[in-house]
Amino acid sequence: MARPHVMVVPYPAQGHVIPLMELSLLLIKQGIKITFVNTKDNHERIMSALPSGNDLSSQISLVWISDGLESSEERKKPGKSSETVLNVMPQKVEELIECINGSESKKITCVLADQSIGWLLDIAEKKGIRRAAFCPASAAQLVLGLSIPKLIDRGIIDKDGTPTKKQVIQLSPTMPSVSTEKLVWACVGNKIAQKHIFQLMVKNINSMQKTEWLLCNSTHELEPAAFSLAPQIIPIGPLLSSNHLRHSAGNFWPQDLTCLKWLDQHSPCSVIYVAFGSFTTFSPTQFQELCLGLELTNRPFIWVVQPDFTEGSKNAYPEGFVQRVADRGIMVAWSPQQKILSHPSVACFISHCGWNSTLESVSNGIPVLCWPYFADQFLNRSYVCDVWKVGLGLEPDGSGMITRGEIRSKIKQLLDDEQLKERVKDFKEKVQIGTGQGGLSKNNLDSFIRWLKT
Incomplete structure (x- = not known):
């Protein structure tokens, strides 16, 4: 039989590319040819970020298409990616x-x-090509997206996705809850961006009817209620490079590996790891509060700080901060996150609660201090704090600021909570069962591979 050839197309964002790259590498090991399609900008960033000696491009056919956007600043605007995904990419991929x-x-x-680009399924159906979809977010987020028609019928949102009033919704008693103002399409800050994101999600609902497999980077052990509500969603995760003893692929920035040696010098469960993904930005005042909060903990820390982390200016550390924490804190531009979270020296994770970060922390038994920024991160925070109870949320003061005192007190509360730390260890074991031999995620992935080969 001819070797299967799968074209993989992620939504053009870091958090979507990495898990689909992980899945692609697993498929390659099974003798399946992969053509991985990125936008030109993302393709160039991935290639430049590859460490020397990495042979990724010899394993996968890495190709690119234009996204029609002029600059990286334009790509960072909320809703711009969804606009180009909807209006430019379909023709290029076809x-x-x-x-x-x-x-x-x-x-x-x-x-x-x-799953965020369902139009590809429409194109494949038209051309007689077999189809599978992959959700890099939680099953709960996917269920929420598929529930948009019900939310409109119940008057919770209007036909444009705008919430009719501020309220907390929960699709079942054991699902995470989310405020309507924090729905993934409603929390982007402007109506034009909301319109593009909501249109894309509505279109995807219809396109999902055309897929033969609706895969999800999750595990039944973490989200039983979501998989019960939508049994067509098939868990195959978590897809982690650390499960295969290698660095993750698909990063947009070079990973600073020196922090791993730095971690080796610290005692077990002593280091705070701080990272907010690839989109989060802080005001200069909030940035300084975080600096001073970390200093007040008197604990060692690794902090991932990108050059444009603060809005409209260079990262301005408080006067003398860098010198005062030099013996116990390091700041890096990008990190080997999965390696860090699996290191015995790490005590907790201050996180934006992106789904990849959430999976990586729970899979390694690391408690989380939640600081969500946008999109599905508020739903993920509810999982961490309310459903699984493996972390705590940072709460802003009356002016919307997360203060240095709040950071210090919540870290102490988190690390003093022995029951919470036991719960996160239990979830780590449950996740390992799901992805191990005979586990549901492993069995589902094996079934998908067999289908690709038939």
Whole structure:
């Protein structure tokens, strides 16, 4: 039988690329050819971030298409990616499929689409190509997206996705809750961005009817209620490079590996790890409060600080801060996060609660201090704090500021809570069962691979 050839297309954002790259590397090991499609900007960033000696491009056919955007600043605007995903990328991907299938003997036998770009399933159906979709977010977020028609019928949101009033919704008693103002499409800050994101999600609901597999980077052990509400969603996660003893692939920035040696010098469960993903930005005042909060803990810390982390200015540390914490704190531009969270020296994680970060912390038994920024991160915070009870949330004061005192007190509360630390260890074991031999996630992934080969 001919070797299967799968075209993989992620939504053009770091948190979507990495888990689909992990899945692609697993498929390659099973003899499946992968063509991985990024936007030109993301493709160049991934290639430049690869460490020397990495042979990723020899394993996967890495190709790119234009996204029609002019600059990285434009790409960072809320809703801009969703606009280009909806209006520019479909034609470019269809042309690429026609080019590959018109010239290669190894024609594409299946498309694996990020669930956020359901139009790829429409294109594949039109061309008679088999179809699978992959959700890099939680099953709960996917269920919430699929529930948009019900939310409109119940008057919770209008036909444009705008909440009719501020209220907390919960799809079942054991699901995470979310305020309507924090729904993934409603918390982006402007109506035009909301419109583009909501249109894309509504379109995806119809496209999902055309997929033969709706895979999810989660595990039944973490989200039983969500999988019960939508049994068509198939858990195959968590997809972590640390499960395969290698560094993660698909990073947009070079990883600073020196922090791993720094961690080796610290005692077990002593280090605070701080990282907020690839989109979060802070006001200069909030940035300084975080600096002083970390200093007040008197604990060692690793903090991932990108050059544009503060809004409209360079990162301005409080006067003397860098010198005062030099013996116990390091700041890096980008980190090998999965390696850090699996290191015995790490005590807790101050996180934006992106789904990849949430999975990585729970999979390694690391308690989380939650500081969500946008999108699905508020729903993930509810999982961590309310459902699993493996972390705490940082609460802003009356002016909306997370103060240095709040940071210091919540870290102490988190690390003094022995019951919480036992719960997160229990979840670590549950996740390992799901991904281990005979576990549901492992069995589902094996079934998907067999289907690709038939």
